[in-house]
Amino acid sequence: MSPKPPACRKKTVYTLVESKADLFAALLAHHHALLKFPEPAPDATARDQLIANVLCLARYLLSPEQISLLRLIMAEYTHSPDFGRVFLRSHVTKAKNKLECCLAEIVKKHTSLTADPKEMAAMLFGMAIGEFHLGVLVGFRAAPSKQALEKRARDAVDIFLAGCTAHLAL
Numbered sequence: 001m002s003p004k005p006p007a008c009r010k011k012t013v014y015t016l017v018e019s020k021a022d023l024f025a026a027l028l029a030h031h032h033a034l035l036k037f038p039e040p041a042p043d044a045t046a047r048d049q050l051i052a053n054v055l056c057l058a059r060y061l062l063s064p065e066q067i068s069l070l071r072l073i074m075a076e077y078t079h080s081p082d083f084g085r086v087f088l089r090s091h092v093t094k095a096k097n098k099l100e101c102c103l104a105e106i107v108k109k110h111t112s113l114t115a116d117p118k119e120m121a122a123m124l125f126g127m128a129i130g131e132f133h134l135g136v137l138v139g140f141r142a143a144p145s146k147q148a149l150e151k152r153a154r155d156a157v158d159i160f161l162a163g164c165t166a167h168l169a170l
Contacts, residue, residue: 020080031069035060037098046109047157049102054128054153057099061129062136062143070137096121106164115164128156 017023037056040049060066099121107117132152135141144152 024080028069031065046102046106047161050099050124050157050160051153053098053102054124054157055150057096057125058129058132058149058153061133062149064143067136096125099124120160120164124156124160127160128153 017026035056038052040052044052100117103117103120103124107115107120129152132141132144132149136143
């Protein structure tokens with residue numbers, strides 16, 4: 001019988017980080033570094049930029065690694081409520097910030113558009129990704145195909161921008 005490998009003890013891990021929440025934050029920071037938004041082309045329209053950013057976010061959030069992380073948070077939340085706060089603060093907020101920046105540019109160009117870019121990003125995010133994300137997260141569906149995801153992103157951005165245009169006409 002071979003000897004057992006030495007166990008990784010909490011003392012060893014906690015010499016590197018102060019708490020379970022800090023360890024989790026470091027894990028999230030590592031995964032968040034994998035999120036690389038595309039640089040906009042010089043001639044890219046607001047529509048092109050929004051579609052590219054929505055697709056980038058969707059691919060990232062629907063990846064098996066991200067779905068696993070979110071499931072971990074959900075499972076651990078009752079034991080460590082800090083996990084949810086760390087996830088929201090360090091992961092979701094930073095990821096949606098890119099959409100907010102694109103939408104802030106649209107608001108800046110159309111001074112009569114008074115909507116809050118943060119609220120606009122939340123609406124676009126929900127319309128483009130929300131149903132897919134929830135379905136994959138709870139296991140009701142597989143991640144959508146590349147074609148289905150691209151179609152949803154284009155349709156959501158088009159509907160969203162049409163709504164902005166209608167709002168401007170009011």
